[in-house]
Amino acid sequence: MTHSMRAPLLLGLVIALLVGTGLVQGWNATLTILNYGLISAIMALGVNLQWGFAGLFNVGIMGFVALGGLAAVLISMPPVPEAWNAGGVHILGGLALGAATIVAAVMAFNRMAKGWPRGIAVVAILLIGFFVFRSVFDVGVDLVESVNPAGTGYLGGLNFGMQNYREWGWMTIIAWPVGGLLAAGAAWIIGKTALGLRSDYLAIATLGIAEIIIAVLKNEDWLSRGVKNVSGLPRPVPYETDLQQDPAFVERAASFGLDPTMASTLYTKMGYAVLFAIFLAVLLWMAQRALHSPWGRMMRAIRDNEVAAAAMGKDVTGRHLQIFILGSAIVGIAGAMMTTLDGQLTPGTYQPLRFTFLIWVMVIVGGSGNNFGAVLGGMLIWWLWVQVEPMGLALMGLITSGMADGSFMKGHLIDAAAHMRLLTMGVILLLVLRFSPRGLVPER
Amino acid sequence: MDFLNALVTLANFVIVPGLAYGAQLALGALGVTLIYAILRFSNFAHGDTMAFGTMAAILVTWGFQALGISFGPLPTALLALPFAIAITGVFLLGTDRVVYRFYRAQKAKPVILVIVSLGVMFVMNGLVRFIIGVGDIGFTDGERFIIGARDFREWSGLDEGLAIKTTQGITVVTAVIVMAVLFWFLNKTRTGKSMRAFSDNEDLALLSGINPEKVVMVTWLIVAALATTAGVLYGLDKSFKAFTYFQLLLPIFAAAIVGGIGNPVGAIVGGFVIAFAEVLITYPLKKVLGYLLPESLAPSGLVQLLSTDYKFAVSFVILLVVLLFRPTGLFKGQSI
Numbered sequence: 001m002t003h004s005m006r007a008p009l010l011l012g013l014v015i016a017l018l019v020g021t022g023l024v025q026g027w028n029a030t031l032t033i034l035n036y037g038l039i040s041a042i043m044a045l046g047v048n049l050q051w052g053f054a055g056l057f058n059v060g061i062m063g064f065v066a067l068g069g070l071a072a073v074l075i076s077m078p079p080v081p082e083a084w085n086a087g088g089v090h091i092l093g094g095l096a097l098g099a100a101t102i103v104a105a106v107m108a109f110n111r112m113a114k115g116w117p118r119g120i121a122v123v124a125i126l127l128i129g130f131f132v133f134r135s136v137f138d139v140g141v142d143l144v145e146s147v148n149p150a151g152t153g154y155l156g157g158l159n160f161g162m163q164n165y166r167e168w169g170w171m172t173i174i175a176w177p178v179g180g181l182l183a184a185g186a187a188w189i190i191g192k193t194a195l196g197l198r199s200d201y202l203a204i205a206t207l208g209i210a211e212i213i214i215a216v217l218k219n220e221d222w223l224s225r226g227v228k229n230v231s232g233l234p235r236p237v238p239y240e241t242d243l244q245q246d247p248a249f250v251e252r253a254a255s256f257g258l259d260p261t262m263a264s265t266l267y268t269k270m271g272y273a274v275l276f277a278i279f280l281a282v283l284l285w286m287a288q289r290a291l292h293s294p295w296g297r298m299m300r301a302i303r304d305n306e307v308a309a310a311a312m313g314k315d316v317t318g319r320h321l322q323i324f325i326l327g328s329a330i331v332g333i334a335g336a337m338m339t340t341l342d343g344q345l346t347p348g349t350y351q352p353l354r355f356t357f358l359i360w361v362m363v364i365v366g367g368s369g370n371n372f373g374a375v376l377g378g379m380l381i382w383w384l385w386v387q388v389e390p391m392g393l394a395l396m397g398l399i400t401s402g403m404a405d406g407s408f409m410k411g412h413l414i415d416a417a418a419h420m421r422l423l424t425m426g427v428i429l430l431l432v433l434r435f436s437p438r439g440l441v442p443e444r
Numbered sequence: 445m446d447f448l449n450a451l452v453t454l455a456n457f458v459i460v461p462g463l464a465y466g467a468q469l470a471l472g473a474l475g476v477t478l479i480y481a482i483l484r485f486s487n488f489a490h491g492d493t494m495a496f497g498t499m500a501a502i503l504v505t506w507g508f509q510a511l512g513i514s515f516g517p518l519p520t521a522l523l524a525l526p527f528a529i530a531i532t533g534v535f536l537l538g539t540d541r542v543v544y545r546f547y548r549a550q551k552a553k554p555v556i557l558v559i560v561s562l563g564v565m566f567v568m569n570g571l572v573r574f575i576i577g578v579g580d581i582g583f584t585d586g587e588r589f590i591i592g593a594r595d596f597r598e599w600s601g602l603d604e605g606l607a608i609k610t611t612q613g614i615t616v617v618t619a620v621i622v623m624a625v626l627f628w629f630l631n632k633t634r635t636g637k638s639m640r641a642f643s644d645n646e647d648l649a650l651l652s653g654i655n656p657e658k659v660v661m662v663t664w665l666i667v668a669a670l671a672t673t674a675g676v677l678y679g680l681d682k683s684f685k686a687f688t689y690f691q692l693l694l695p696i697f698a699a700a701i702v703g704g705i706g707n708p709v710g711a712i713v714g715g716f717v718i719a720f721a722e723v724l725i726t727y728p729l730k731k732v733l734g735y736l737l738p739e740s741l742a743p744s745g746l747v748q749l750l751s752t753d754y755k756f757a758v759s760f761v762i763l764l765v766v767l768l769f770r771p772t773g774l775f776k777g778q779s780i
Contacts, residue, residue: 057555058486059562130749193764197771198487199555204697205767208760211694219753352690353569357562364559419573426566430543433560 006441014379021383028262031269033386038276038372041378044362045283046330048374051363052443053296054323055303057199060190060206062355063199063213064328066333067186068179069345070217073230075175076340078165083147083222084155088428091155091222094133101129142221154225159234171233176279176336183332185327186213191324196317201322210356217347224345231344237271242262261419271340279337280375283330287371299323300369331359353422356394358385363428367439376441385421392420447675450735452604456593462716462723464562464612464681467619470715471674472692473699474626474708475667481643482663483544483704485557490671490696492568495689496535497672498679499576501528502583509585517587517616521676528676535670539564548660565690572686581684584611611680622673623712626666630708643706657672691756695722698759702766704773713774718759726752 014037022030043061049058105125112118145153161168186209194205219225243249243264253263290296302309302316310316339345358381366377395415403410432439472494479487487493492648504524508514515523543564547557581661593605630636635658639756642649642659650656682688699718728746750757766773 055555176459193767197767200558200703201767201771203486203488203558204694204701205760205763207697208694208756208763211691211756212754212760215753215756219751238756314677353566357566360559360562361566384702415577419570419578421570423570423574425571426563426568429563429566430560433556433563434543434546 010376014376028161028265031273033383035269035272037274037379037382038280039334040362040382042280042283043240043359044374044378045287045371047325047359047363048368049287050324050327052369053299054320056320056324057203059203059356060210061331061359062352063210064183064331065335065355066213066217066350067182068332069339070224071179072233072336073174073224073345074156074157075178076159076172076234077230078159078162080152080156083144086147087140087143090136094137094140097136098133101133124323141222154222158283158284166234172234172236176188177331179336180333181328184329186225187325187328191321195320200405214347214350216427227348229344229346233340233343236275237268240268240305243267248373250298276337284371284375285409361425364429365432365439367441369443370441373439373441388424389418392417404418446735447529449602449604450732452602452606453732458723458727460470460612464615466716466719467615468674468678469695469699469719470712471619471670472696473711473715475670476696476700477706477708477711478663478667482639482659484758485554488558489560489565489568491690491693492565493671494675495686496568497528497532498533498675499572501525501676502581502684504528505583519584519680521583521680525625525676529669529672532672533665536664536668546751578686584680615677618677632743694756695759698763701773702726702762702770704775707775710773710775718762721762722758723754725758726755
């Protein structure tokens with residue numbers, strides 16, 4: 001089989017799987033899988049940029065996804081004026097003091113002569129700054145969180161619509177690129193410290209930042225309500241209930257032979273799918289252009305031989321920083337889209353196995369270094385991730401069918417079917433790495 | 445008297461837990477560092493190796509308990525430990541044979557091996573969840589305390605009590621024994637010396653007739669022993685939960701890098717540095733300072749630098765500082 005045929009064939013397989021799901025499990029389920037699959041494809045595209053183009057090993061994808069989700073809340077939710085009046089000044093002032101402390105410490109480090117007085121000065125600035133920051137900031141946090149803690153208890157977002165924020169749902173789309181910006185900022189901090197060192201250090205640093213971002217989202221209630229979750233995010237697509245009230249829509253649905261409830265659900269999900277597909281197409285086009293530009297060739301030259309590229313005068317660490325930020329930004333965009341689709345930000349559900357390592361399986365299986373491969377791998381692995389659980393249950397049902405009802409082994413095996421996913425993904429990853437290390441659609 | 449009270453409070457809430465946690469991290473970091481030194485990759489499956497070993501220990505412990513075998517005042521899990529190490533060792537040798545050996549023969553780049561270890565991590569994580577589930581499992585039995593807080597108060601006449609849990613004592617004693625045996629092995633025995641030679645210079649070691657497969661095999665067995673011991677001690681001290689063990693990966697890596705990855709002494713020092721920093725920064729110092737400072741200066745708040753939810757941030761910040769200022773770690777790494 002020639003390489004040029006592989007991408008269309010894989011695309012055909014993905015379409016066939018989705019259509020098959022639609023025929024067996026219903027179109028509603030298919031559209032749900034499709035929507036998350038499109039988002040997964042965008043994440044895989046971002047990771048492929050880092051790994052496939054530059055050979056950078058990022059295991060903090062979960063953190064960038066979560067930052068995107070945070071952006072969705074901060075842009076699309078309405079502000080809470082009472083909270084801003086109560087503690088907004090303290091929070092902003094505290095954050096400014098914290099930033100000033102870091103700037104002062106960096107300046108002291110750069111300006112003072114090397115030696116122990118510099119070390120003491122920097123540590124002293126950081127310590128004093130930390131206590132000043134906490135003394136101002138904590139007051140604000142208490143004030144903000146005490147404003148209607150059951151309903152809001154946070155500062156809210158930037159939606160100008162205020163009470164009518166649901167009608168300003170298009171603002172959610174603005175949140176997607178903003179999610180990319182937040183992720184890019186975090187990536188800059190990590191890249192500045194860990195790039196240029198051994199490759200595994202970047203991996204460990206990204207692993208750490210992801211855990212910290214999740215910890216911040218879980219604990220900083222003033223920012224996004226922590227584990228109390230923010231739900232009811234406005235949508236860029238119509239609400240099902242509004243559609244069902246609309247006589248014209250109900251009539252059109254009836255002409256297709258659908259009842260209004262089902263029709264409105266499908267319509268909303270299709271709306272999301274179109275939006276996501278547009279974003280995916282634009283990002284994919286940009287990634288392809290980048291890959292075939294002189295910049296893309298330079299990236300691959302650096303990836304294949306850093307020493308030679310450096311000898312040719314390429315700034316290896318600088319280019320790595322660039323592409324690391326770009327890739328993380330794409331992941332951030334996808335994260336914001338996912339939170340929009342969920343309609344809520346739930347920091348407790350971010351699991352590294354689901355959000356970091358699954359994306360890695362998608363990229364490796366799809367074909368690292370090939371954008372189409374990453375995108376199709378994302379769709380394919382997502383479909384599998386969703387379907388392995390029912391398959392596992394069916395398998396366990398078959399295995400245990402001979403056992404007595406209520407026996408320990410039977411109950412245990414059926415409970416354990418839910419964990420088949422991880423096992424399957426691990427085995428798939430190992431098999432692809434061993435027998436087809438360049439992935440299903442290899443780099444040309 | 446106030447000074448003694450402050451000291452006892454500090455010992456009770458910071459020093460004793462820090463020592464125990466540090467010993468657990470040090471054992472974990474030793475495993476990571478050994479794999480790095482001999483097999484030359486960062487093993488992301490290490491946290492799940494610990495979970496696998498602990499799971500084996502729990503299953504054997506349950507077996508012993510069902511048979512009515514106990515270890516007197518000590519936890520039964522200690523009796524189960526050798527069996528668990530053997531099971532984990534066999535499992536790790538199996539993964540090496542099925543997975544890692546292929547890439548070693550190819551001389552694959554380290555980062556490929558790291559990704560392969562991700563795959564192994566998935567499989568191990570799935571297996572552990574499959575066999576024992578995701579819930580919290582406590583498997584400590586035997587005597588709970590070496591010294592109880594009340595006994596200590598009555599004995600010393602101080603206001604503050606000092607409690608040392610049996611598991612904390614066992615952790616520190618076991619860790620010291622394991623480390624002593626490991627260093628004796630690496631420095632005195634022929635196999636240990638060949639491991640160090642292999643780590644220093646692979647080509648030279650091969651030229652002098654060292655069998656690489658044997659070195660790798662011994663390494664996996666030692667790693668199985670270290671990971672299982674670390675996991676069982678952590679589980680005894682706290683409790684067993686598959687996901688918590690996965691999360692231990694970050695402090696363990698931080699410990700190994702802070703000490704200088706590939707350097708066993710560094711791994712031990714790094715483990716204690718991370719553990720004490722974590723415990724000290726997340727512990728509210730109000731009581732200690734209340735005893736030490738005159739009344740007018742006594743703090744009104746809790747004087748807790750960071751809430752305990754941010755304990756990952758502590759290892760992470762230490763990691764970043766080390767990467768920025770001393771990427772080779774406190775002790776020069778890269779060889780054992």
